[in-house]
Amino acid sequence: GAGVSQSPSNKVTEKGKDVELRCDPISGHTALYWYRQSLGQGLEFLIYFQGNSAPDKSGLPSDRFSAERTGGSVSTLTIQRTQQEDSAVYLCASSLVGTDQETQYFGPGTRLLVL
Amino acid sequence: AQSVTQPDIHITVSEGASLELRCNYSYGATPYLFWYVQSPGQGLQLLLKYFSGDTLVQGIKGFEAEFKRSQSSFNLRKPSVHWSDAAEYFCAVGPSGAGSYQLTFGKGTKLSVIP
Numbered sequence: 657g658a659g660v661s662q663s664p665s666n667k668v669t670e671k672g673k674d675v676e677l678r679c680d681p682i683s684g685h686t687a688l689y690w691y692r693q694s695l696g697q698g699l700e701f702l703i704y705f706q707g708n709s710a711p712d713k714s715g716l717p718s719d720r721f722s723a724e725r726t727g728g729s730v731s732t733l734t735i736q737r738t739q740q741e742d743s744a745v746y747l748c749a750s751s752l753v754g755t756d757q758e759t760q761y762f763g764p765g766t767r768l769l770v771l
Numbered sequence: 772a773q774s775v776t777q778p779d780i781h782i783t784v785s786e787g788a789s790l791e792l793r794c795n796y797s798y799g800a801t802p803y804l805f806w807y808v809q810s811p812g813q814g815l816q817l818l819l820k821y822f823s824g825d826t827l828v829q830g831i832k833g834f835e836a837e838f839k840r841s842q843s844s845f846n847l848r849k850p851s852v853h854w855s856d857a858a859e860y861f862c863a864v865g866p867s868g869a870g871s872y873q874l875t876f877g878k879g880t881k882l883s884v885i886p
Contacts, residue, residue, distance in 0.1 A: 687872065698877075699874075699876035701874065701875075706872075712872055715873070747814060759820055760865075762816070765813075
């Protein structure tokens, strides 16, 4: 595929359940980013991957949030014991480090609703 | 810490009228600056970016933006708005140099277009 893809597009879950959100970056992009977009907070950075390592996890809001990236490609963002305040759109972006000034290209997002 | 201010939460213009969306940033060095557009239910699409050189940059869909260092601004303009331009627009700033990662976004400006 030409762009960043994310799945699922929408997710409705009950409070206390765990959810997994998936991001498939643009082929060859070494950097991957997760952001959260919510009504009250706007767009917030969550975590950055360079290859499979995450040198910057500073944006993760609590230890219920974790992410991994395998094979330098697909990434999964996991939210454990979801809370209603986790309801938001989770956006993934990727970039090619070292060229194109690391311009980030975004996926369509996953809309998470916690009931 | 870097920050981005978009002073206008909502702007309404008539189709065919000119448009200017304001963006001011706070950053310690020369920033990388971006404008993204988000249509309802969609991800972020890159409109244009500034890294260095000519301070007037051209983007897709007939948009342009001008970097003014003295005013710490990066305003987005379009000479004639089309109904399809109705969307939310985000200005963002990134660290410059190798290893840049997270973007800091403004709160966004929602554009409505009157036929």
